[in-house]
Amino acid sequence: MAEKRSNESLTEDTVTPIPKKIKNDVITNILASETCESIEPTSLPSTLPKNDAAFDLELSRLDHYEIIWFNSDVDNPLKLNRLRKISDYVKFFDNIENCRDYIEIVATASDKSALFLVSSGPLAKKLVLAVHHLNSISSIHCLINAYSEEEWMTNDPKIKIHVALQPLLKSLLQNVDHYSKDHEKQNIFDLTSNTTEQENTTDNIESWWPKLVYIIVHLPYPQDCFQRFLTIMRKYYSTNPSELRHIDQLELSYSSTTNRNPIQEYTKDTFLYRMVNRVLRQKNIQFMFLFAFFLRDLFQQLKCEHEKFLRTQLKNSKVTVYRGQIMSKTEIEKLKDSIGNMVTSSFMSTTFDPAMSEIYLGTSMPDDELQSILFEIELNLAEKSFPYADISTISWFPSESETLLMPGLEFKMTENSIYYNVERKIWLAKLELVSDTIEKVEDRMLEGFGERRKMRYYIDLLMETLTDFCSATTSLIETVFNQLMELFPREKWILAVKMSCLAQYNIERDFNYTLALPNWDQALKYWLEYQDDEELNADIAIGRIYYDIGTIYYFYIKHTGKARENFDLSIKHYQIAIKKGLTSSEQINIYEYLHEMYGKKLLISVIETNSHTDDDEVKEIQSMIIKYLELQLESMLKCYDINDKRISIA
Numbered sequence: 001m002a003e004k005r006s007n008e009s010l011t012e013d014t015v016t017p018i019p020k021k022i023k024n025d026v027i028t029n030i031l032a033s034e035t036c037e038s039i040e041p042t043s044l045p046s047t048l049p050k051n052d053a054a055f056d057l058e059l060s061r062l063d064h065y066e067i068i069w070f071n072s073d074v075d076n077p078l079k080l081n082r083l084r085k086i087s088d089y090v091k092f093f094d095n096i097e098n099c100r101d102y103i104e105i106v107a108t109a110s111d112k113s114a115l116f117l118v119s120s121g122p123l124a125k126k127l128v129l130a131v132h133h134l135n136s137i138s139s140i141h142c143l144i145n146a147y148s149e150e151e152w153m154t155n156d157p158k159i160k161i162h163v164a165l166q167p168l169l170k171s172l173l174q175n176v177d178h179y180s181k182d183h184e185k186q187n188i189f190d191l192t193s194n195t196t197e198q199e200n201t202t203d204n205i206e207s208w209w210p211k212l213v214y215i216i217v218h219l220p221y222p223q224d225c226f227q228r229f230l231t232i233m234r235k236y237y238s239t240n241p242s243e244l245r246h247i248d249q250l251e252l253s254y255s256s257t258t259n260r261n262p263i264q265e266y267t268k269d270t271f272l273y274r275m276v277n278r279v280l281r282q283k284n285i286q287f288m289f290l291f292a293f294f295l296r297d298l299f300q301q302l303k304c305e306h307e308k309f310l311r312t313q314l315k316n317s318k319v320t321v322y323r324g325q326i327m328s329k330t331e332i333e334k335l336k337d338s339i340g341n342m343v344t345s346s347f348m349s350t351t352f353d354p355a356m357s358e359i360y361l362g363t364s365m366p367d368d369e370l371q372s373i374l375f376e377i378e379l380n381l382a383e384k385s386f387p388y389a390d391i392s393t394i395s396w397f398p399s400e401s402e403t404l405l406m407p408g409l410e411f412k413m414t415e416n417s418i419y420y421n422v423e424r425k426i427w428l429a430k431l432e433l434v435s436d437t438i439e440k441v442e443d444r445m446l447e448g449f450g451e452r453r454k455m456r457y458y459i460d461l462l463m464e465t466l467t468d469f470c471s472a473t474t475s476l477i478e479t480v481f482n483q484l485m486e487l488f489p490r491e492k493w494i495l496a497v498k499m500s501c502l503a504q505y506n507i508e509r510d511f512n513y514t515l516a517l518p519n520w521d522q523a524l525k526y527w528l529e530y531q532d533d534e535e536l537n538a539d540i541a542i543g544r545i546y547y548d549i550g551t552i553y554y555f556y557i558k559h560t561g562k563a564r565e566n567f568d569l570s571i572k573h574y575q576i577a578i579k580k581g582l583t584s585s586e587q588i589n590i591y592e593y594l595h596e597m598y599g600k601k602l603l604i605s606v607i608e609t610n611s612h613t614d615d616d617e618v619k620e621i622q623s624m625i626i627k628y629l630e631l632q633l634e635s636m637l638k639c640y641d642i643n644d645k646r647i648s649i650a
Contacts, residue, residue, distance in 0.1 A: 065114040065115070065116060065138070065176065065179060066090075066091060066106065066114070066115050066116070067090045067091070067116045067118065067176070068090075068092075068093065068099065068102070068115060068116070068117050068118065069090060069091070069092050069093070069118045070092075070093045070099045070118065070119045070120070070121070070123075070124070070127055071093070071094055071119065071120050071121030071123060071124065090239075096123050096126060099127060100127060100130055100131060103115060103117070103131050103134065103136075103137070104131070104134070107134045107135070107136040107137075114136060114137075114138045114179055115134075115136050115137045115138060116137075116138055116139055116140075116141070116172060116176060117137055117139075117141070118140075118141045118142075118143065118168065118172065119140065119141070119142050119143070120144070124142050124143070124144060125142070128140055128142060128159060132156050132158070132159060133156075137158065138158065138175065138179055139158045139159075139160065139172075139175040140156075140158055140159045140160065141162060141168050141171060141172050141175075142159065142160070143163075143164075143165065144161065144162075144163060145163065189335075189342040189343065189344060189411075208465050208466055208472055209283055209343075209345065210343050210386075210407065210408035210410075211465040212288075212465065212480075213280075213295070213407050214386075215458050215459075215461055215462045215465065216288065216289070216292045216295055216296070217292075217295050217296045217298075217299035218454075218458050219292065219296065219458050219459075220451045220454065220455055221292060221296065221487065222488070225292070225293040225487070226254065226255070226293060228290070229290055229291070229293070229294070230247060230250070230251055232290060233247050233271070234247055237271065243270070243271045246268075246270040246271055246272075247271075249270075250265060250270070253265065260297060261301070261394060262294060262297035262298045262300075262301050263298065263301050263302065263305070263391050263394050263395065263404070264394055264395065265396075266298060266347070267391070267395040267396040267397060268396045269396075272294075275287070275291070276291055276295070276346075276347065277347055279291060280345055280346035280407055281345050281346045283345075285476070285479045285480060285483060286479070286483065288483075289483040289484070289486070289487060292487075298347075299387070301394075302387045302388070302389055302391075302404060302406055303387040305387070305389035305390070305391060305394070306387035306388060309388075309389040309390055310381060313381055316381065317380065317381060318379060318381060319352070319378075319379050319381065320352070320376060320377065320378050320379070321350035321351060321352055321377050321379065321403045321405075322350060322353070322354040322356075322357040322374060322375065322376055323348060323350045323351075323374070323375040323377065324357035324358055324361040324373070324374050324375075325361075325372075325374075325375065326361070326362075326370055326371070326372060326373075327373055328369065328371070329367075329368065329369055329370070329371055331371075332373065332427060335373075335413075335429065336418055339413055339414065339415050339417075340412070340413070341411065341412050341413075341434065342410070342411050342413065342431075343408060343409065343410050343411075343436075344405055344406070344407050344408060344409045344411075345407060346407050347404060347406065347407060348409075349402055349404060349405075350375075350377060350402070350403045350404075351400075351401050351402060351403065352401055352403065353401060354374065354376070357374055358374060361374065361426060363425035363426060364425060364426065364427075365425065366420055371427055372425075372426040372427065373426060373427035373428070373429055374426055374427070374428055374429070375429050375430075375431060376428065376429070376431070377405075377411070377430075377431045377433070378432045378433065379433045380432065380434075383433050383434060383435045384435050384436070385408075385409050385410065385433060385434075385436050386405075386406040386407070386408040386436065387406050388403060388404065388405040388406060388409065389403065389404060390402070390403050391403070409433065409436065410434050411432060411433055411434065412431070412432045412433075412434045413429065413430070413431055413432075417429060417430040417431070418430075445584050445585065445639075446583060448581075449535075449581075449583070450535045452491070452535050453535050453536060453537065455488070455491070456493070456536050456537075457583060457586075459484065459494060459497050460497065460541070462480070462497075463497050463500060463501040466480065466505075467501060467504040467505055472505065474502065474505060477498065477502060477505060478498075481495070481497070481498035481501070492526060492529070493526055493527060493529075493530050493538065493541075495526050496523040496526030496541065497523070497541070498523075499519045499520070499522045499523035499526070500519070500520065500541070500544075500545060500548075502519045503515075503516040503517075503519035503520045503523065503548070504516075504548075507548075507552070513552045513556050513557070516548075516552065517549065517552065520545050520548060520549055523541075524542065524545055527541050527542050528542070537577055537580045537581065537582070539574070539576040539577035539580065540573075540574075540582070540590070543570045543571075543572075543573035543577055543590070543593070544570070544593070545570075546566045546567070546569040546570035546573065547567070547570040547593050547597060549566045550562075550563045550566030550567040550569075550570060550597065550600075551563075551600075553566060554600055554604075560604045560607065560608060563600065563604065564601060564604050567597045567600060567601055570593070570597060571594060571598075574590050574593065574594055577590065578590065584635060584638065585639070587631075587635045588635045588636055588639065591628045591629075591631045591635060592628075592632050594624070594628040595625050595627075595628035595632065598624045598625045599625055601621050602618065602625065605618055605621060606618065
């Protein structure tokens with residue numbers, strides 16, 4: 001499956017874990033007792049806006065290159081179909097000035113794409129001579145009626161002249177294919193090395209991305225997410241009849257919420273497989289949220305299959321799977337320099353048979369631009385991680401021995417784990433699964449809570465993810481929460497979380513409390529509108545905001561009166577929140593904040609009144625410090641193992 005897909009998708013890494021056999025029209029019937037139950041996704045009522053103006057297809061396209069066709073016959077369906085096999089995105093112009101202006105804008109953009117220009121018609125030469133010198137243009141293909149070498153003497157090797165469409169398209173395809181393979185794009189892993197923070201230019205293992213994936217697959221989604229997805233996909237593939245048919249087929253097979261098989265849909269050789277992995281590798285936030293409902297379905301089914309897989313391996317402590325891949329020389333060097341831990345950035349297809357992984361891999365010399373590498377991946381079945389499973393029985397191609405790995409799996413690679421095998425003429429890399437760093441939420445913690453309450457919990461977790469590890473930007477925060485508001489426009493409290501997230505960013509990254517305080521004030525205004533919403537328990541968030549504001553006044557502004565005032569408000573709302581019901585982790589956090597605030601109040605009281613320990617107020621505060629510290633430890637002992645380092649720290 002993966003081998004055929006990589007041949008058809010020029011924007012993906014060439015991967016060969018499994019050979020592709022002839023596609024079966026009849027899929028083997030699977031007994032219900034032998035597979036997981038069909039996915040019945042938890043969803044909220046339909047809340048999406050009727051139009052999707054906020055989803056900009058042009059800005060959200062996924063190719064890292066552009067094909068520009070000047071003076072083309074855009075109504076020619078044959079020509080369009082051929083072009084769409086090369087790229088999902090082709091921009092047409094019939095006005096030379098508009099075309100030249102667009103090329104120059106792209107050429108000067110900071111995140112510019114590579115351009116492939118096709119020019120035809122009487123003005124073809126004029127356009128080519130005006131723009132061929134731009135570095136962003138990778139190749140130029142001119143379609144003319146008759147070839148005259150003198151007319152096209154520009155001494156520019158990237159200009160190619162054609163007198164027929166078929167050889168032009170073939171040449172264009174070769175150029176795009178070569179560029180796509182050469183282009184140093186994101187690998188299947190987010191890498192981190194043992195270099196210093198200043199030297200390490202790759203994503204940190206504690207980056208926001210795997211945590212974002214984890215949160216997204218746990219959120220409930222509106223019932224009409226699927227229809228929104230179909231609508232946007234039909235626009236994206238509006239000139240690609242083949243993919244439009246696939247979209248129609250997906251609508252028929254996936255519309256029923258009681259009989260969904262997301263893994264089967266994922267393994268079909270359609271746009272869905274390619275897009276899902278491109279979105280994940282490119283960390284494209286807009287498309288990520290567009291696919292979010294499907295990622296959740298995939299996660300739930302893969303988790304179910306993972307549990308079944310573990311039951312079949314009771315006699316084994318470890319299993320080994322393999323993946324063959326073509327990588328650039330630069331990527332190999334980057335992999336060698338990234339000894340340590342790494343995280344899968346997208347779904348990864350593997351097989352139990354190493355020979356199967358090498359069938360289409362080929363050989364390579366150390367100095368070749370493209371290198372062949374075989375990953376040997378050891379899965380320790382006892383490690384807690386994102387799910388993985390043998391999906392042969394539910395794949396669209398049941399004859400393939402595919403083991404699918406979820407994004408976010410964490411692996412360890414030692415210094416001697418990657419080397420070039422001279423005899424086999426391929427690179428070999430050994431990876432070992434380790435427990436991931438993402439703290440999982442046990443299902444029992446959220447038992448008894450409604451869907452909106454669970455959603456609030458995970459969106460709060462998202463805020464912590466974007467701020468705790470200082471890896472987010474204000475632009476990323478804006479994009480993530482804007483997408484959430486697109487999905488849940490009735491839940492205005494999401495704006496409160498956004499403002500709190502920006503305030504935390506102001507403090508932790510900018511060290512600027514003058515920016516943070518107005519953002520917290522705005523967050524309070526949103527949350528106070530939901531104070532009577534029993535399901536959301538807004539007092540948790542309100543208490544946290546007053547705690548943060550009080551801390552700013554205490555440490556930065558040195559205004560003990562304002563600090564005490566905000567701490568008192570925080571304590572009041574936290575005590576209300578406790579009565580409404582909390583998850584275990586919320587209890588632990590609130591008790592920690594409460595004993596910290598009483599500790600600060602004790603210092604304020606001693607400083608302001610010069611009181612001693614026999615003062616009644618001081619004694620009362622001391623008793624509250626002890627009370628909430630004991631409650632925190634009691635809650636932690638219920639949640640964590642006695643040897644957990646979090647208990648010793650507390």
